[in-house]
Amino acid sequence: MQGMTVEAPRLEVAVVPDFCGEQPVLFEARTLFLLASWLECFGEGSSRQPTSGLNLCCVGEPPATVRNLAERAGARISVHLPVAGFWGGFANKLRGLEGTEPGVRRLLLDADVLILGDFGHLAGIDADFAAATAGKPQVPQALWERLYAGLGMPLPVERIASLRSRLGLGLQNVSYQYEGQQAEAEAMLPYYNSGVLVVRGDNGLRDRWEDHLRRILQLATADPEMTPLHALIYGDQVGLATALQSLRAEGRTFSFLPDVCHVRLAHLRAGAVRWREIQMFHATGFLWGLRARADLPVLLEQSAARWSQAIMEGTRRKATVAEDVGEPARFMRGLWERWVRPVWEGTPRESGD
Numbered sequence: 001m002q003g004m005t006v007e008a009p010r011l012e013v014a015v016v017p018d019f020c021g022e023q024p025v026l027f028e029a030r031t032l033f034l035l036a037s038w039l040e041c042f043g044e045g046s047s048r049q050p051t052s053g054l055n056l057c058c059v060g061e062p063p064a065t066v067r068n069l070a071e072r073a074g075a076r077i078s079v080h081l082p083v084a085g086f087w088g089g090f091a092n093k094l095r096g097l098e099g100t101e102p103g104v105r106r107l108l109l110d111a112d113v114l115i116l117g118d119f120g121h122l123a124g125i126d127a128d129f130a131a132a133t134a135g136k137p138q139v140p141q142a143l144w145e146r147l148y149a150g151l152g153m154p155l156p157v158e159r160i161a162s163l164r165s166r167l168g169l170g171l172q173n174v175s176y177q178y179e180g181q182q183a184e185a186e187a188m189l190p191y192y193n194s195g196v197l198v199v200r201g202d203n204g205l206r207d208r209w210e211d212h213l214r215r216i217l218q219l220a221t222a223d224p225e226m227t228p229l230h231a232l233i234y235g236d237q238v239g240l241a242t243a244l245q246s247l248r249a250e251g252r253t254f255s256f257l258p259d260v261c262h263v264r265l266a267h268l269r270a271g272a273v274r275w276r277e278i279q280m281f282h283a284t285g286f287l288w289g290l291r292a293r294a295d296l297p298v299l300l301e302q303s304a305a306r307w308s309q310a311i312m313e314g315t316r317r318k319a320t321v322a323e324d325v326g327e328p329a330r331f332m333r334g335l336w337e338r339w340v341r342p343v344w345e346g347t348p349r350e351s352g353d
Contacts, residue, residue, distance in 0.1 A: 010103070010105065011107055011122055011123035012052060012106050013055060013107045013109060015054075015055070015056055015057065015096065015113075016092055017066070018059040018082075019059060019060035019061060020059055020061075021059070021082075025292075026287060026288070026291075028066060031062075031066050031111050032069055032339075032340045033286070034111060034114060035066070035072075036338070036339035037114040037335060039339055040339070042115075042118075050074075051118070052119075054070075055076050056076070058080065060079070069340075090236040093236060100201060100206075101201070105123055105201075106198070106199045106200075107196070108197040109195065109196055110194075112286045113196060113281065115279075117278060117279035119280055122261060127253040127255035128201075128247070128252040128254065129197070129254045132196060133160055133163050133193070134188075134191040134192055134193050136163070136181070137162055138229075138237075139231055140184070144189050147219060147232075148242070151215060151242055156189055156245055159189065160189075161186055161188075162188055163264065167267065169266055169269060190244070191238075203247070204247060205247060208247060212240075212242045212246075217233065259272065264281075265307065268314050270318075275324040275327040275328065276327070283303065287303060308326065311327075312325050
């Protein structure tokens with residue numbers, strides 16, 4: 001009707017750090033750098049204002065360092081019990097999809113995501129779900145066929161290119177390989193990376209995802225060929241793929257995220273995205289192995305060097321990124337000195353910071 005104001009769609013960000021699992025120090029550090037990147041992008045001294053709220057859905061009580069930086073970032077903290085009843089901590093991610101209001105889009109992020117630019121445009125995605133394709137296939141099609149049959153679902157007709165295939169990287173040196181994987185990488189069954197996921201309203205994904213995770217675990221542990229497969233026993237992405245497929249069959253809609261909203265090392269190695277173009281960087285493996293607090297600076301340098309090396313590889317494909325090689329180290333040192341180090345080491349901030 002004329003004169004009516006149409007309310008802009010809202011976007012809420014949810015991150016689920018696990019402080020009661022086996023690696024609380026690692027989650028503490030990753031969460032601090034995520035908060036630091038948020039502050040660097042939207043916080044004190046920045047000309048940009050966030051168009052979305054930030055929610056830390058903590059599994060277990062967060063440490064004082066996280067509460068300190070979360071307060072400065074304007075983040076809301078809630079504390080939750082683990083998702084009980086089955087393996088590991090991967091299912092705890094479901095806590096980030098709880099309590100989503102109708103009409104609000106929830107942006108679910110892994111704790112190892114760094115914010116480099118304004119992603120507010122994701123509030124306008126015209127789909128019930130949005131995600132990026134997985135980097136590579138990790139489940140042979142023959143096992144997908146048995147999983148879908150076990151779930152009482154038809155095998156999808158759709159095929160999608162994996163990220164590595166789309167970027168022309170191939171599957172050399174990937175951690176898990178099997179016969180026929182390269183062909184599947186070029187046209188695999190729908191399989192997505194769960195590190196950056198947009199969900200519109202309360203559309204059933206949270207409960208469907210948990211249900212499929214439980215049922216897939218039961219199917220996998222009962223099948224000797226499936227039992228060794230890490231993606232089935234210890235991962236959440238197979239259940240996400242089948243849950244999304246079942247919801248799409250009921251009329252829900254899906255779209256792919258723009259590359260700049262979910263950049264991974266493969267993008268840098270292919271020279272496909274410049275560092276300055278990134279809005280969200282999924283820093284998989286970031287600070288992996290951190291257990292002693294004093295080791296964080298060394299592991300931080302190693303992570304930044306790994307990303308810079310990936311950019312260097314990209315320069316051999318596209319010369320346009322050569323000047324970006326030093327950007328990861330400069331960016332991470334800035335986050336460390338300005339935001340993380342004062343709370344991590346308990347050192348006072350310089351006046352005027």
